[in-house]
C-alpha cells in the first residue's frame with residue numbers, strides 16, 4: 001500500500017501533457033523585470049540604480065529583514081529603471097528593470113555542467129551560501145529557505161523531507177528536473193541534511209512519476225530514502241506530506257519542525273546544490289507552460305524576470321479560444337489579468353485554459369451532501385465556514401478552525417452545487433486572522 | 441493585445457460532480473427495486489409511482505413559480521426523487537387522491553416552505569408517508585399480496601406485512617427467507633426486495649453518491665439490538681435476520697436516512713445518527729404500537745441532526 005495523508009483529499013484529472021519532456025532553455029528576454037519582493041516577508045532593498053551595468057548573478061536587491069531574501073540580476077545589461085511595475089496580482093510593486101545586453105555572468109559563478117559532490121563547508125557556511133544566493137521555497141510558497149533551515153531555539157529537526165509530490169494537475173516541472181538532474185537533486189538534499197544536522201531524508205514523490213522514482217533510486221545515497229506516494233491531491237501540501245511520510249500531524253498553528261520535520265521542495269534542493277557547489281544565485285527556474293490553450297506544452301528553464309507572454313510565444317502561442325492564463329497549477333494558481341508580467345521565483349508553471357474550461361458554473365443551494373467535508377484535507381467543514389463568513393459570524397468561523405484552511409481548493413472542486421467555498425473561506429480567513437492579531 | 445483574459449480565484453477546475461448527477465444516480469439505484477415492484481404489484485406499482493412523481497414535480501413547479509417566484513428547480517431531479525421515494529413507501533393499491541395528498545405534504549409542507557432543496561429539516565418523502573400513515577391508517581396498512589404474474593391491481597388480495605405478522609405474535613405464517621430476499625411478501629412498493637435494495641446500495645457506494653456509514657450503522661444497531669432480545673427471549677422476539685429483511689428497514693437505511701439534506705455532515709455524526717435510528721427503530725418495532733418504526737426513527741433523528749452537527753465535528757487535522 002502506498003503511503004498517503006490520512007484526511008480528505010481528491011484525485012483530479014492529471015492532464016500532465018508535458019510529462020517527461022525535455023527542459024528547454026527559454027529565450028533570453030530583451031528586458032527583464034525583477035521584483036524586489038519575490039518571497040514571503042520583507043521586500044529586498046535595491047542596491048543598484050538607473051544606469052548601472054549588471055551581470056548575470058549581480059546582487060541587485062539586498063535582504064532587508066529577518067524574513068527576507070537577496071535578489072540577483074538574471075540577465076546582463078543596463079538598469080533601465082527602478083520603479084513599481086504590475087505584478088501577477090495586478091498591483092504595482094517595486095522592481096528593477098534591466099535592458100538586456102549580451103549574456104555575461106559574474107565570474108564567481110561556476111557555469112560548468114560537471115557534478116560537484118564534495119564540499120568542506122560546515123552547516124553554518126552552507127546556510128550562509130543559501131541565504132546569499134537568495135533561495136526561497138520553489139514550490140510556490142517562496143518562504144526564504146535559510147530561515148526555514150534555522151529552526152527557532154528549542155526545536156530540533158529530525159528529518160528533511162523533499163517535496164517532489166508535484167500533486168497539482170498539469171504541472172511537470174519537478175518531474176523533468178528530477179529526470180535530468182537526479183544526481184544534483186540528491187547532492188542538494190545531502191547539503192540540506194548537513195545544514196540542519198540530520199542523518200535522514202525522505203524524498204516524497206507521487207507514484208505517477210515512476211521514471212523519476214527510478215532515476216532517483218539509481219543515485220540513492222546514505223540516509224536518503226525515495227518514497228513513492230499515492231497520487232492524491234494535495235499530497236504536496238506541507239502538512240499532508242509530513243503526515244504521509246511520518247504519520248505525524250502538525251497541530252493547528254505549529255511549525256513543521258514541531259514534529260521534527262523540515263520540508264523543502266525538490267526545486268529548492270536543486271537550487272541549493274547550485275548555490276553551494278556552483279556559487280550560483282537563484283536567477284532562473286523551471287517553468288511548465290501547458291494546458292489545452294497552448295500549441296506545444298513545454299518545460300522551460302527561464303530566467304527570472306522573463307515575461308509570461310514571451311514564454312507562451314516560446315511554446316508556440318495560444319490556440320483555440322483564449323480563456324484563462326494561470327500562474328501555477330489549476331488548483332492553487334492565480335489567474336492573470338495580463339500576460340505582460342514577469343516570471344518570479346515562485347512561478348512553477350503557466351497554465352492556459354481555453355474559454356470552454358474557464359468559466360465557472362452557476363452555484364446553487366448547498367444540499368448538505370458533506371462532500372466538501374470529506375474532501376477537505378484539513379478536516380474542516382467548508383460549507384459551515386462559508387456560511388459563517390457570509391453571516392459575518394467570525395467567532396463561529398474561528399471556533400471551526402478557519403485559520404487552518406490551506407487554500408487547496410479541494411472543497412470548491414468537489415461541490416456538486418458549484419459553491420465557491422474557497423472564495424468565501426479566504427475572505428473569512430483574512431478577517432479572522434486580523435481579529436486574532438488584534439487581540440494579541 | 442488579444443481579448444481580455446478571464447480572471448477568477450482558484451481553484452480553476454471542477455470535478456464535474458453535480459446535484460443532478462447525484463439525484464439521477466439515486467434514481468438509477470432505485471431501478472432494481474422498482475422493476476421488482478412492477479413484477480410483483482404490476483399496474484398498481486406503476487400507477488402509484490407515476491401519480492406520486494407527477495404530483496411532486498407539479499407541486500414543486502407551482503410553488504416555485506407562483507409562491508416563491510424563483511427560478512425553477514425541477515431539473516435538479518430532487519422532486520422526482522422525492523416522488524419515487526414516497527411511492528416506494530406506499531402500498532400499491534393506495535387510492536390516487538391519497539397519494540396526491542401525500543405528495544402535497546411532502547413538497548408543500550416538508551420541503552418548499554423551508555426554502556427548497558438543501559434547507560428542509562425533514563426528509564420530504566418520509567414526512568409525506570408518515571403524514572398519510574397518521575391520517576389514513578386503514579388505507580396505509582393494507583397491502584396487496586404480491587400475486588402470480590401478471591398481478592392484478594384492483595382486486596389483489598390484501599395481506600399483512602411481515603411486521604404486522606410479527607406484531608401478532610412470533611412465528612405466525614412467516615414467508616420463507618428466499619421470498620423475503622426477493623420481495624415476495626406484503627409491503628410497500630419499494631421495500632419488499634432486500635436484494636434489489638442492496639444492489640442499489642452497492643451502486644451508490646460505487647458511484648460515491650453516499651458513504652457506507654449511515655446504512656451500515658443503522659443495520660448493525662438493529663441487528664445487535666434485536667439479536668440481544670432474541671437471545672434473551674426467543675419466544676416473544678424474532679430472529680434479527682428477519683428484522684433486517686423486513687419492512688422498510690433496508691429502504692429506509694439505504695435510501696431515506698442517507699438523504700443529504702437531513703443527515704449529519706461528519707463521519708462521526710453519521711454514525712451517531714445511524715445508531716440513533718437503529719435504536720429507535722428497534723424500540724418502536726419491539727415495544728411500540730406501530731409495527732414499522734423506521735420512518736418515525738429517521739424523522740426523529742432528522743430533527744436531531746442540527747444538534748449532532750454541532751457536537752460531532754469532522755476530525756480536524758492535528759487533533760489527537
Ligand code: SF4
Pocket residue numbers: 375376377378379380382404405406407408409410411412421422425
Ligand atoms: S480550501 Fe481550505 S476548506 Fe477547502 S478543502 Fe482546502 S483546506 Fe479545506
Ligand code: SF4
Pocket residue numbers: 365366367368369370371372373382383414415416417418419421
Ligand atoms: S459539497 Fe457543496 S453542496 Fe455539498 S455540503 Fe459542501 S457546500 Fe454543500
